[in-house]
Amino acid sequence: MPKIVQFTHPGPEHKPDFKNGNHKSWNTGNHKRKFLLGKGSYVDNNKLKNGNLIFWGEWEPPSYVSEFEYQENKFFPKWLHKPYLPKILPNSNGYQASFQNTDPCVFGDSFKYFVCKQFKPKSKSLTALAQLDIGSIILFGSTANQNKADAFFQLDTVFVVSEYIEYDISDPNALSELGTYRDFVFKMAFPQPSDYSLNLRLYKGATFKNQINGMYSFSPAKIWKNQEMGFPRIPLKDMDYITNNLNAAPKISNVSIDEIKGFWNKIVKITRNNDCVEGVEFNYEKE
Numbered sequence: 001m002p003k004i005v006q007f008t009h010p011g012p013e014h015k016p017d018f019k020n021g022n023h024k025s026w027n028t029g030n031h032k033r034k035f036l037l038g039k040g041s042y043v044d045n046n047k048l049k050n051g052n053l054i055f056w057g058e059w060e061p062p063s064y065v066s067e068f069e070y071q072e073n074k075f076f077p078k079w080l081h082k083p084y085l086p087k088i089l090p091n092s093n094g095y096q097a098s099f100q101n102t103d104p105c106v107f108g109d110s111f112k113y114f115v116c117k118q119f120k121p122k123s124k125s126l127t128a129l130a131q132l133d134i135g136s137i138i139l140f141g142s143t144a145n146q147n148k149a150d151a152f153f154q155l156d157t158v159f160v161v162s163e164y165i166e167y168d169i170s171d172p173n174a175l176s177e178l179g180t181y182r183d184f185v186f187k188m189a190f191p192q193p194s195d196y197s198l199n200l201r202l203y204k205g206a207t208f209k210n211q212i213n214g215m216y217s218f219s220p221a222k223i224w225k226n227q228e229m230g231f232p233r234i235p236l237k238d239m240d241y242i243t244n245n246l247n248a249a250p251k252i253s254n255v256s257i258d259e260i261k262g263f264w265n266k267i268v269k270i271t272r273n274n275d276c277v278e279g280v281e282f283n284y285e286k287e
Contacts, residue, residue, distance in 0.1 A: 002135040002161075002260055003128075004241045006251040009058070009116070011142025011154060013077055016065040024081060026090055027060040027100045033142070033156065034059050035077030035230050038107075041208070041281040042221060048208055053279050055221035056156040056233050059083040059107075060100035061184060061284075068229055075144065075154070075232035083107070084285040089184055092191040095121065101188040104140055104157055104205075107282050108181060111159055111205030111217040113138065115189050117250060118200045128252055130200050135212050136161045137260055138203075139267070141233065143246050151245035154233035158267055160215045162206035169194040175202060208280045213257055215264045220271045221279030234274055239266075 014032045040053040063081035092099045104113040118130040140157035167174040172193045175182050205217030220234045236242050241253045
């Protein structure tokens, strides 16, 4: 049965390096969000268009940074990041041990999600996130005003599961067909094969060209027009399948295909009502 998953990840915004205000090095600390600028594709009147897009997302490799002139309130970004991939990639020390992976990764030909919260390292056991059916939706975002009466969910990514590759973390050739993505994402989490066997899934998101039940993955975005100010993540509050004050554990709801499609349509409408477009493909620069 397909599911709707509300998935929280850390919400604070990445700042530039302490000694270089125009650059952010590869993250070796806790996961954070970036407000990003890059070339991409978006949906306009049910047609695909290309342009420079700004959006909230995860990018743990380096980025060039500039500061916005205005920040209306604390939910608006202070920094604008232009993502790039360095020629020489760092060597990770292991899962969550040094250089961070980017998960979900919205860059490339499809959105990808491969590890976060799919297993419990201490017990070496799987979670329900490692067993999602095709047609499920994952809403990636962060809880704002945590543990307060006015808490709400800040949405950054809508991930519609279209297919998956099951892989064993002890397999030295796991996901070997995924090229650069494997090098800068998967290998940051698993630089060496694990000493125990566990089957996780790399999920691929439905694209605009290859939809699942009329749905596609997207990140709420705006067309870049040299704005002096960014925009906040999409606020979701007091809705079916959404907990306003969700902590670390994902909220998972079993739903019918029709219910999922209706919910996805509602999220699209909310996105557009916030003057955003559905960004469906994003690119990074190469050094």
